[in-house]
Amino acid sequence: MKQIIHIASRELSTFFDSLTAYVLIVIFLGFSGFFTWVYGADIFFVGQANLNTFFMVAYWSLFIFIPALTMKSIAGELKAGTLELLLTKPVSDWQLILGKFLSTLLLIVIALAPTVIYYFTLWAIGPVDHSAILLGYVGLLLMSMVYISIGLLTSCIASNPIIASLTALSIGIFFHIIFDVLAANFVGFLGSFFSYMSLSTHFESISRGVVDTKDLIYFLSIVFFCLFTSKMILSNRNL
Amino acid sequence: MAKRKNLIYTSIVVAGILIILNFISSIFFFRADFTEDKRYTLDRSTKRILREVELPIIMTLYVSENLPPDVNRTVQDLKNLLTEYNNYSKRKIDFEFVNPNANEEFEQEAIEAGINPVPLEVREKDQIKVQRVFLGMSIQVGDKSEIIPLIKPGIVMEYTLSTLIKRLTIKDKPKIGYITGHGEPSLDKLGQAMTELSVLYDVEPIHLLAEPNLSDYKSLLLIGPMATISGSQLRRLDAYLAEGGNLFIAIERVNGMLNDGIGVTVNTGLEVWLQTKGLYVDDSFIVDKKCGTVTVQQQGYFSYPQQINFPFLPVVSKFADHTITDGIETVVFQFASPISFTGDSTLNYQPLAFTSDISGKLSAPISFNIGRVWRAQDFLHPNLTVAAAISGNMGGEKEARICIVGDGNFIVNGYGASKIAIQRDNINFLANAVDWLSDDTGLMSLRTKGVSSRPLSEITDGRVFFLKYLNFLLPLVSVIAYGLFRFERRRSKRTKRMKPGFIK
Numbered sequence: 001m002k003q004i005i006h007i008a009s010r011e012l013s014t015f016f017d018s019l020t021a022y023v024l025i026v027i028f029l030g031f032s033g034f035f036t037w038v039y040g041a042d043i044f045f046v047g048q049a050n051l052n053t054f055f056m057v058a059y060w061s062l063f064i065f066i067p068a069l070t071m072k073s074i075a076g077e078l079k080a081g082t083l084e085l086l087l088t089k090p091v092s093d094w095q096l097i098l099g100k101f102l103s104t105l106l107l108i109v110i111a112l113a114p115t116v117i118y119y120f121t122l123w124a125i126g127p128v129d130h131s132a133i134l135l136g137y138v139g140l141l142l143m144s145m146v147y148i149s150i151g152l153l154t155s156c157i158a159s160n161p162i163i164a165s166l167t168a169l170s171i172g173i174f175f176h177i178i179f180d181v182l183a184a185n186f187v188g189f190l191g192s193f194f195s196y197m198s199l200s201t202h203f204e205s206i207s208r209g210v211v212d213t214k215d216l217i218y219f220l221s222i223v224f225f226c227l228f229t230s231k232m233i234l235s236n237r238n239l
Numbered sequence: 240m241a242k243r244k245n246l247i248y249t250s251i252v253v254a255g256i257l258i259i260l261n262f263i264s265s266i267f268f269f270r271a272d273f274t275e276d277k278r279y280t281l282d283r284s285t286k287r288i289l290r291e292v293e294l295p296i297i298m299t300l301y302v303s304e305n306l307p308p309d310v311n312r313t314v315q316d317l318k319n320l321l322t323e324y325n326n327y328s329k330r331k332i333d334f335e336f337v338n339p340n341a342n343e344e345f346e347q348e349a350i351e352a353g354i355n356p357v358p359l360e361v362r363e364k365d366q367i368k369v370q371r372v373f374l375g376m377s378i379q380v381g382d383k384s385e386i387i388p389l390i391k392p393g394i395v396m397e398y399t400l401s402t403l404i405k406r407l408t409i410k411d412k413p414k415i416g417y418i419t420g421h422g423e424p425s426l427d428k429l430g431q432a433m434t435e436l437s438v439l440y441d442v443e444p445i446h447l448l449a450e451p452n453l454s455d456y457k458s459l460l461l462i463g464p465m466a467t468i469s470g471s472q473l474r475r476l477d478a479y480l481a482e483g484g485n486l487f488i489a490i491e492r493v494n495g496m497l498n499d500g501i502g503v504t505v506n507t508g509l510e511v512w513l514q515t516k517g518l519y520v521d522d523s524f525i526v527d528k529k530c531g532t533v534t535v536q537q538q539g540y541f542s543y544p545q546q547i548n549f550p551f552l553p554v555v556s557k558f559a560d561h562t563i564t565d566g567i568e569t570v571v572f573q574f575a576s577p578i579s580f581t582g583d584s585t586l587n588y589q590p591l592a593f594t595s596d597i598s599g600k601l602s603a604p605i606s607f608n609i610g611r612v613w614r615a616q617d618f619l620h621p622n623l624t625v626a627a628a629i630s631g632n633m634g635g636e637k638e639a640r641i642c643i644v645g646d647g648n649f650i651v652n653g654y655g656a657s658k659i660a661i662q663r664d665n666i667n668f669l670a671n672a673v674d675w676l677s678d679d680t681g682l683m684s685l686r687t688k689g690v691s692s693r694p695l696s697e698i699t700d701g702r703v704f705f706l707k708y709l710n711f712l713l714p715l716v717s718v719i720a721y722g723l724f725r726f727e728r729r730r731s732k733r734t735k736r737m738k739p740g741f742i743k
Contacts, residue, residue, distance in 0.1 A: 022722040033711035049693040114714030126695040131273035188305035195308035209274035217264040221257040
C-alpha cells in the first residue's frame with residue numbers, strides 16, 4: 001500500500017508540475033461551469049434544484065479528458081525508457097498499475113472538487129436532494145474509474161502515448177455511444193445485452209439516487225478486467 | 240509466443256468469470272434508494288394495501304417479445320416491482336407473462352381482456368418498422384378484474400397498480416355525500432375529482448332535506464354553492480357535525496365573471512353559518528404576484544394571442560405541515576377569498592395553504608382590467624390563508640372535522656367545449672382532505688409520490704447574475720491561482736538552488 005501511495009503521489013506531483021493537468025482541469029471546469037450556469041439548459045433556465053445539467057456535461061467531458069491523462073502513464077515511460085528503471089525498484093507490477101490508476105483518479109477528484117461550490121449554491125437557493133447529488137458524483141467517479149482503467153490498458157499495449165490515447169478513446173466510444181446505438185437498433189436479447197453493456201444505462205441508474213449492486217458490479221468488472229490485463233501485459237513484458 | 244497465449248487464455252478466463260458474475264448480478268441484485276422522498280421504494284400506502292390483501296391476486300402481463308431496450312427496461316422494472324409486491328403481500332400476488340404474438344389464442348385472450356395491440360416503431364436492419372405490440376396487463380381478484388391497457392414506458396407504475404389493487408380488494412367502500420340543490424356544479428363537471436375519489440369511496444349526490452340519514456355518510460362535500468342555503472338545511476349540517484360528521488367545503492365567497500369584466504360577492508348564508516364555527520371568509524378577491532395567466536388577443540397590425548399574468552389566479556405553493564398537504568406542491572386557484580379564524584381554543588384550527596409573500600386582497604364588487612399595471616401597494620397582505628381545517632366538538636360529544644377552501648371552482652373541470660384539465664395537485668388536495676376527514680389514509684402518501692419538483696427560490700436578477708458568474712469563474716480562478724502559486728514556488732526554489740554556496 002505504501003508503494004502504491006508513493007507512486008500515486010509522485011505521479012500526481014508530476015501532473016501538477018506540467019502544464020497539461022492545469023489546461024485539462026481549466027477546460028473541464030470551463031465547460032462544466034459555462035453549460036451548468038451560463039448558457040443553454042443552465043440551472044436558472046431549468047429552474048430546478050438539481051445538478052443534472054452538470055452531470056451530463058461532466059459525463060461527456062470526462063470521457064474525452066481521461067484518455068489524455070492516462071496516455072502517458074505507461075506508454076510515456078516506455079517511450080522514455082524509464083519503465084525498466086522503475087521496475088528495478090522494489091515495486092510489483094500490481095503496485096505500479098494501482099499507483100498509476102490511483103494518481104489519475106485523484107486528479108479527477110481534484111478536478112471535480114471545485115464544482116462542490118455548485119452544490120452549495122444550489123442548496124442556498126432551492127430544496128436540494130442531497131443523496132441524489134452525492135450519488136451523481138459517485139456515478140462520475142465510477143465512470144472515471146472505467147475510463148482510467150481502459151486508458152491504462154491501452155497505455156500498456158501501445159508504446160506511443162498518442163496511439164494509446166486514441167485507442168482508449170476508441171474503446172471508450174463503444175461504452176459511451178456505440179452500445180447505446182446498438183441497443184436502439186436491436187430488439188430482444190441482443191437489445192438488452194447492448195443496453196446492459198452501455199455505460200449510460202448504469203450511470204443514469206446511479207445518478208438518479210439509487211445504488212444497485214448490478215451497476216456496481218458492472219463498473220467494477222470493467223475496472224478489474226482492464227487493470228488485471230494491464231498487469232498481465234506488464235508482467236509478460238518483464239519476463 | 241507461449242507467453243502471449245497464456246496472456247490471452249488468462250484474460251478470456253477472467254472475462255468469462257466476470258460475465259457470469261454480471262449475469263448473476265442482473266438476476267439477483269440488491270437496490271438501496273437514497274433519494275430524499277424514497278421515490279424508488281414502495282410507499283407506506285402500498286405496503287398497507289398489500290398487507291390487507293386477503294384473496295389471491297392474479298396479474299397477467301400481456302407483453303410482446305423482442306421489444307426495444309427502453310421498453311424492455313420498463314417491463315423489467317415492472318417485473319421487479321411486482322416481485323416486491325409479491326413479497327409484501329406474503330405471496331398473495333401471482334403474476335405471469337403471456338406473449339400474445341406467440342399464437343392467435345393468446346392474442347384473442349389479450350383482446351378479450353381489453354388489451355389491444357399498439358403500433359410501436361422498431362428499427363430493424365436499417366429500416367424503421369411499425370410493429371404491433373401488446374403492452375398491457377390485467378389484474379384479477381375473485382370475480383372482479385381491472386386492466387391497464389398500456390404500460391407507458393417511463394411512467395411510475397406504483398400508483399396505478401396500488402390503486403387498482405385497492406379498488407379490487409376494498410370490501411365496502413365508505414359513502415361520501417355530495418350536497419346538491421344550491422347551484423353546485425353537477426358531479427359530471429368534477430370528472431378528475433370523482434375518478435380519484437371513486438377508488439376508495441362511493442360518492443352519491445344528496446339533498447340536505449331529502450336525505451333521511453346523513454350519518455350514513457363518512458363525509459359530506461359542499462362544493463361552490465351559489466344559491467341560498469336555508470336555515471333548516473344548515474341546522475341539519477349542525478346536527479350532522481354534532482354527531483361527529485365531517486365536512487369539506489369549497490366556498491365561492493366572490494364570483495369573478497371575467498367575460499363581463501366584473502367580480503361580485505356571493506351570499507348563500509353559508510358564510511354566516513361558518514362564522515358560528517369561527518371560520519370567517521372575507522368577501523374579497525385574493526391577488527397574488529405568483530399567479531396564472533390569461534390569454535389576451537392583442538390587436539394591432541397583426542392580431543396575436545398573448546399570455547398575461549393575472550393576479551386573480553393565485554398559484555399557491557406554500558403549505559403547512561399537515562397530512563392533507565403531504566407532498567402537495569402547487570395548487571392553482573381562481574378568484575379565491577382569504578380565510579381567517581375568529582373562534583376560541585375549543586376548536587383546533589390549522590391553516591393549510593397560504594398565498595405568497597407578495598399578495599393582497601381587493602374587496603368585491605370589482606371591475607377587472609386585464610391591462611392593469613400592478614404595483615407594490617396592491618400586494619400588502621402576504622401569506623393569506625386560502626385553505627384551513629378545524630376539528631373538535633361542534634355541538635356534540637364526538638369530534639367533528641371541517642376542511643375549507645376559499646374557492647368553489649378549484650376542482651371543477653366543466654364539460655363539453657368548456658372542459659378544462661385541472662392541476663393534478665388540486666385533485667390530490669381534495670382527495671387527501673377527504674381521506675383526512677374520513678379518517679382513512681388509504682392512498683394519501685402514494686398520490687403525490689414521484690411528482691416532486693424542486694423549484695428554485697425566487698431571487699432577484701442581480702443575484703442570479705452574481706451566482707451565475709461566481710460559479711462559472713471561481714473554480715477556474717482558484718485552479719489558475721493554485722497553478723501560479725505552485726509555479727512561483729518552484730521558481731523560487733530553483734533560484735535558491737542556483738545561488739552559489741547552496742547546500743541542502
